[in-house]
Amino acid sequence: GAVxxxxxxxxxxxxxxSVKIECRSLDFQATTMFWYRQxxxxxxxxxxxxxxxxxxxYEQGVEKDKFLINHASLTLSxxxxxxxxxxxxxxxxCSASASNGDTxxxxxxxxxxxx
Amino acid sequence: AQTVTQSQPExxxxxxxxxxxxxxxxxxxxxxxxxxxxxxxxxxxILVIRQEAYKQQNATExxxxxxxxxxxxxxxxxxxxxxxxxxxxxFCASFNTNAGKSTFGDGTTLxxxx
Numbered sequence: 001g002a003v004x005x006x007x008x009x010x011x012x013x014x015x016x017x018s019v020k021i022e023c024r025s026l027d028f029q030a031t032t033m034f035w036y037r038q039x040x041x042x043x044x045x046x047x048x049x050x051x052x053x054x055x056x057x058y059e060q061g062v063e064k065d066k067f068l069i070n071h072a073s074l075t076l077s078x079x080x081x082x083x084x085x086x087x088x089x090x091x092x093x094c095s096a097s098a099s100n101g102d103t104x105x106x107x108x109x110x111x112x113x114x115x
Numbered sequence: 116a117q118t119v120t121q122s123q124p125e126x127x128x129x130x131x132x133x134x135x136x137x138x139x140x141x142x143x144x145x146x147x148x149x150x151x152x153x154x155x156x157x158x159x160x161i162l163v164i165r166q167e168a169y170k171q172q173n174a175t176e177x178x179x180x181x182x183x184x185x186x187x188x189x190x191x192x193x194x195x196x197x198x199x200x201x202x203x204x205x206f207c208a209s210f211n212t213n214a215g216k217s218t219f220g221d222g223t224t225l226x227x228x229x
Contacts, residue, residue: 010187014128026158031164032215033136034216034217038158041204041208041222041224042221042222043219043220043221043222044219046216048216049216058126091158093158093160099214100215101146101210101212103150103165104150104162104210104217105162106152106159106160106161108157108159109158109159109160
């Protein structure tokens with residue numbers, strides 16, 4: 001199957017700092033990438049959908065100025081959590097698909113802890 | 116809006132036995148796809164099986180098969196010959212091609228007992 005990497009796998013930062021998470025499709029071109037947030041033992045909550053070369057589409061209730069998403073190429077999308085606060089601590093997962101309706105392949109996730 | 120319901124928060128099965136996880140969904144769309152994903156303790160989401168809604172034939176993947184009842188909007192997953200490595204959280208998901216995004220169920224935690 002297709003491989004999606006995510007970096008870093010774990011990050012701890014101080015409140016008020018910004019954190020960037022990278023999501024890469026390693027062996028296919030991803031026209032669409034998705035960013036999710038997951039709390040322990042809960043489902044995935046879609047934060048935003050990004051298409052290469054265009055602005056991300058954010059879900060209702062997700063602050064686009066706080067969670068900056070860039071999908072600069074067909075293999076790379078980044079999520080930047082700006083001015084992080086302890087309530088932003090969570091597990092963030094990205095996924096990528098080659099075309100609309102195609103299978104989403106998931107990255108291994110990033111555990112963010114904001115002190 | 117799409118909704119996906121998994122009515123079994125937790126299930127258990129003995130090793131080598133068969134277990135069925137239920138999933139129902141609601142959509143007004145004609146063009147959609149259905150998925151089952153597995154999330155083991157490592158939290159890596161892994162595709163288990165995929166079903167195109169326009170196909171009547173149930174998808175199968177080795178020990179995993181689905182019972183897709185389109186009229187009833189039901190999409191259950193059957194795991195045969197359960198193995199210890201099948202222990203994980205299983206998510207049912209529906210992908211709406213018009214909206215271009217997936218809706219996930221709340222998940223079913225499956226424990227395979229030796």
